[in-house]
Every structure is written in structure tokens, then in C-alpha cells.
Amino acid sequence: MHAIRIEEHGGPEVMRWTELPDPVAGPGEALVRLGAAGVNFMDTGAREQGTPGWVAPLVLGAEGMGYVVALGEGVDSLAVGDRVAWYYHPGSYAELLAVPVDSLVKVPEGIADETAAAVMLQGLTAHHFTTASYAVRPGDTAVVHAAAGGVGLLLTQMIKARGGTVIGLVSREEKAAIAKEAGADHVLVRSGGGFEDEVRELTGGQGAHVVYDGGGSATFRSSQLSLRPHGVHAYYGPFMGVPEIRPTDLPQSILLTYPVVQHHVPTREALVRHTGEVFDMLLDGKLTVRIGGRYPLADAARAHRDIESRRTTGKLLLLP
Structure with a gap:
């Protein structure tokens, strides 16, 4: 698989489209094929200066949605083929991710893939x-x-x-x-x-x-x-x-x-409850998501340049 990796902190030029070994779902994890990753200012900060837990070398990205392709030992709450989303999983700028099941929520029918990726964080x-x-x-x-x-x-x-x-x-x-x-x-x-x-x-x-x-x-x-x-x-x-x-x-x-x-979603129960409330607002038409830009995952550096320019509106997404 490929991912956006940095070897050192700095500007968008440090971001590299890198081939890495495919991850394997461990106990309590699901292997997820990326559908879309969200771009956030948190990502640019992690790239530029790093934060605790985000120290180079690392794969960037924290948010996205995708499709379950394999399940680790002990996982019975998901099935292969499920659409899932997450608001925080370091290393989300990747074609494949092994994500703890407790970090995943199922995406309801009626909510598009891009909308799910855009609304989580x-x-x-x-x-x-x-x-x-x-x-x-x-x-x-x-x-x-x-x-x-x-x-x-x-x-x-x-x-x-x-x-x-x-x-x-x-x-x-x-x-x-x-x-x-x-x-x-x-x-x-x-x-x-x-x-x-x-x-x-x-x-x-x-x-x-x-x-x-x-x-x-x-x-x-x-x-x-x-x-x-x-x-x-x-x-x-x-x-x-x-x-x-x-x-x-x-x-x-x-x-x-x-x-x-x-602090708003300190438990699995809180994550499911609060995400469900956001999803309900989408399904009821009380909330709409504006996608401000779509970029190939390999071109994530351009997305970072654009969001840092302050010229963008809405949500920027990376698509594999």
C-alpha cells in the first residue's frame, strides 16, 4: 500500500508518497480500505512542528471513512464490507489502515461516503x-x-x-x-x-x-x-x-x-452517542456539509498548501 509519510517536520515539501507494507488487523482491530480522508489544521500542525504522539517519522492524517476488508481476533461487532468512519486515528493518509474497533462507527444508510469522512472530526x-x-x-x-x-x-x-x-x-x-x-x-x-x-x-x-x-x-x-x-x-x-x-x-x-x-468522546458509548446525534442532524436535513476541495491522496501536499493559504472554504478531502 501507499501512504503520505514524513521523515522530518517542515513545510508541505516534506510530505512523501511512500510505499509501505500492508498493515494486518490485530486483536480488536479492523483492516479498513480508505474511502476518503479529511484534511484538518491539526494535520498541518503535526506536519510542521509535531505534537505529543505525532513525532516524525510518521504517516499523517487523523480522520476518514472506509470499508472493512478484514477483521482481527475477537471482533464481532463489524462485518467485512461495512462502511465505517473515525474521527481520530493517527496515520489516516493511507490506502489501508488497521484501526481499533472502539475508534470506529458505522456509517448509516443515507449518508454518502464523502459526507461521512467530512463530518467526523x-x-x-x-x-x-x-x-x-x-x-x-x-x-x-x-x-x-x-x-x-x-x-x-x-x-x-x-x-x-x-x-x-x-x-x-x-x-x-x-x-x-x-x-x-x-x-x-x-x-x-x-x-x-x-x-x-x-x-x-x-x-x-x-x-x-x-x-x-x-x-x-x-x-x-x-x-x-x-x-x-x-x-x-x-x-x-x-x-x-x-x-x-x-x-x-x-x-x-x-x-x-x-x-x-x-474530552467530548472519552468512551466508546459517548463516541457512538454524539456521532449518532450528528448523523441524525444530517439525515433530518438540519445539517449539510460543504466539500471545498477533493484531492488525490498522493497530492496531499497541495491540499496542505491550499488550507494554509486561507483561501479555501468548507471541508477538504483526500481520495485514494
Whole structure:
């Protein structure tokens, strides 16, 4: 089989289309033939600088869907031919993967392969944000960074489904229509900070209830100044920089959280339950997925260049 492997950390040029031995499903694992892999900023961070558990040499990628082709010892919950998806399995940029069964969920009929691959990590992330990080209620106002991106589009739809108002931030004028199509009530074109006054004006001077901030250091302070007293700043941009902050720097008695999706699905039961809720939203028509780009798996470096350019919208997928 082939996979996208790096021998050292760096730019997209370190990514290599590499022939590797076919994996074998061990006890409690399924051998899966890749159908599509999702591209995420987490992947670019792992490629560029590495993180704990993601140290070169390694095969990149964490998310995808595929088809079960063999089962390891003790696996009786899946069958050969099943369509399955996962939100986190290191080494997902590969034609074949041996994946622990506890990391897999079955893809329901009625959900296309590409949709399943596109919604796992970002769908669970948006679900985490809107239910656990800050449980959006009818009448709440939320600021969504990168509102035309993969997470932002899903997040906007989930906020609207829960009765909230969305103020979307996009980096380019041409992305505004995409954010509005997803349901954003207001869209501000900003590539960095300086949006807090407009947010306050749109909220009658009160500020937002929550800001979902994936913009990094450049937007960190403006996000906090956009909140009302006891509002929630959900910050998820570590690969764009982690600002130093003292508790006494927090304005308006706001709450600061760094949501990690693994904490939303710490058990097999939670993974199945929360993924099922995302799938149900898709099947009920409350959630749609925008595929912003499809690339051959061998051309993953181009996908990384494109997502890092900030010119893409929606979800990028790699197809074997």
C-alpha cells in the first residue's frame, strides 16, 4: 500500500508518497480500505512542528471513512464490507489502515461516503462546542470565527438549530455569501482583531454570549472584548499561537475554555452517542456539509498548501 509519510517536520515539501507494507488487523482491530480522508489544521500542525504522539517519522492524517476488508481476533461487532468512519486515528493518509474497533462507527444508510469522512472530526468538534463548551440556548448570540471554513459552517448550522443568532467572521469578502448561506445572521470581514465594537453594536451594547475562536493570537483579545459579562471564550487555535494570559487580564468576568474533542468522546458509548446525534442532524436535513476541495491522496501536499493559504472554504478531502 501507499501512504503520505514524513521523515522530518517542515513545510508541505516534506510530505512523501511512500510505499509501505500492508498493515494486518490485530486483536480488536479492523483492516479498513480508505474511502476518503479529511484534511484538518491539526494535520498541518503535526506536519510542521509535531505534537505529543505525532513525532516524525510518521504517516499523517487523523480522520476518514472506509470499508472493512478484514477483521482481527475477537471482533464481532463489524462485518467485512461495512462502511465505517473515525474521527481520530493517527496515520489516516493511507490506502489501508488497521484501526481499533472502539475508534470506529458505522456509517448509516443515507449518508454518502464523502459526507461521512467530512463530518467526523469537525462535526464532533462543533457538537462539543454547542453542547458542552457552551450549551447554546434560544436567543443566545454566538461569534463564529472562520465561519466559511469546515468547522465554522457546521458550527453555524448547529447554533441556528438550537435557536441562536450567529455573527460570523470571514477573512475575505467572497466568503461572506457562503457563511450567510449556512445561516449566519451577520457576517463581518476581518482577517485579524478589531471586530469587538461591531459585535457590541450588533448585540445592543451587551456583547455576545459565546465566541468560538479558532483565529489564534491575532484575534484572542478582540474575542474576549466581544463578550458580555460571564460570556464564554472557547479558544481552539493552538497551532496559530497560544497567548500568555493572567487570570486578572480577563475582562467582564468572562470564562475561558480550551475545548478538546477527545474530552467530548472519552468512551466508546459517548463516541457512538454524539456521532449518532450528528448523523441524525444530517439525515433530518438540519445539517449539510460543504466539500471545498477533493484531492488525490498522493497530492496531499497541495491540499496542505491550499488550507494554509486561507483561501479555501468548507471541508477538504483526500481520495485514494
